[in-house]
Amino acid sequence: MDRIIEIENISFRYDEGEDGQAPEKALDGLSLSIERGSFVAVTGSNGSGKSTLAKHLNALLIPSEGRVLVDGMDTADEELIWEIRRRVGMVFQNPDNQLVSSVAEDDVAFGAENLGIPSAEIRERVDRALKAVGMYDQRKKGAHLLSGGQKQRIAIAGILAMGPECIVLDEPTAMLDPRGRADLMETLKALNADGKTIILITHFMEEAALADRMIVMDRGRLAMDGSPREVFKESERLKELRLELPFTIELASRLRAAGLDIPEDVLYEEELAKAICALK
Numbered sequence: 001m002d003r004i005i006e007i008e009n010i011s012f013r014y015d016e017g018e019d020g021q022a023p024e025k026a027l028d029g030l031s032l033s034i035e036r037g038s039f040v041a042v043t044g045s046n047g048s049g050k051s052t053l054a055k056h057l058n059a060l061l062i063p064s065e066g067r068v069l070v071d072g073m074d075t076a077d078e079e080l081i082w083e084i085r086r087r088v089g090m091v092f093q094n095p096d097n098q099l100v101s102s103v104a105e106d107d108v109a110f111g112a113e114n115l116g117i118p119s120a121e122i123r124e125r126v127d128r129a130l131k132a133v134g135m136y137d138q139r140k141k142g143a144h145l146l147s148g149g150q151k152q153r154i155a156i157a158g159i160l161a162m163g164p165e166c167i168v169l170d171e172p173t174a175m176l177d178p179r180g181r182a183d184l185m186e187t188l189k190a191l192n193a194d195g196k197t198i199i200l201i202t203h204f205m206e207e208a209a210l211a212d213r214m215i216v217m218d219r220g221r222l223a224m225d226g227s228p229r230e231v232f233k234e235s236e237r238l239k240e241l242r243l244e245l246p247f248t249i250e251l252a253s254r255l256r257a258a259g260l261d262i263p264e265d266v267l268y269e270e271e272l273a274k275a276i277c278a279l280k
């Protein structure tokens with residue numbers, strides 16, 4: 001297995017608060033590796049450590065114990081920080097905080113310019129990135145003319161123009177409407193099909209269900225790790241972890257309770273629709 005990220009037994013504690021009490025560990029002995037080219041969803045209840053984990057993946061935070069390797073580079077090595085950030089790009093929840101220019105394509109160019117890439121190549125990278133997120137036609141628009149979902153796709157294009165291997169997104173759809181969320185998921189699937197490693201932090205179970213692999217965090221530790229189908233089979237465990245089930249699974253279980261013969265492992269809408277159509 002070709003691993004782009006290896007997390008070896010990391011722990012992390014934020015500085016003590018004003019009350020002087022040592023806080024709980026935000027990450028507590030976490031080990032995890034991410035396969036190159038995979039699409040991984042990370043979920044878990046509020047405060048379980050998802051954002052803290054995300055910030056460890058491109059050296060915004062450094063573990064207090066253990067280590068994080070990105071393409072074999074230790075994030076604690078200050079000399080490697082820019083190389084690591086070039087490989088792993090981060091997209092955050094609020095699209096407005098990530099855009100600064102009055103023209104979308106200038107925002108897309110910003111990160112690549114800071115890497116010192118020659119301007120002819122930047123032009124090429126920006127166009128390619130805008131096309132990859134389906135925003136090429138909107139490239140001249142200012143952020144105030146774009147929807148939340150479009151702004152997030154511009155933010156992703158800005159990361160793409162820097163040429164990362166891996167994109168980490170921390171609840172990028174939290175502020176979007178359903179249409180914006182669906183478009184963003186489609187963009188991420190396309191980027192993944194094109195070879196990018198995608199790590200998507202989300203509390204939407206329907207989004208997590210679209211990943212190859214699903215990780216559930218609890219109190220700074222890994223609580224569950226498997227394919228979405230494997231994870232969603234453990235409905236009791238998910239409830240203990242204060243997570244919801246995708247709507248299709250809830251509906252399927254109600255239909256079963258009402259006496260309909262629906263298979264136990266339906267997860268996606270199409271599967272449920274087929275199962276219903278197949279009823280005698």
Ligand code: ADP
Binds near residue numbers: 053
């Ligand atoms: P999640 O993203 O899953 O909601 P976080 O990684 O943000 O979880 O938080 C994990 C834990 O660390 C929580 O207990 C949270 O209160 C704490 N925490 C997060 N950010 C900070 C911070 N900047 N300072 C102090 N504590 C923090």
Ligand code: MG
Binds near residue numbers: 051052
């Ligand atoms: Mg968070």
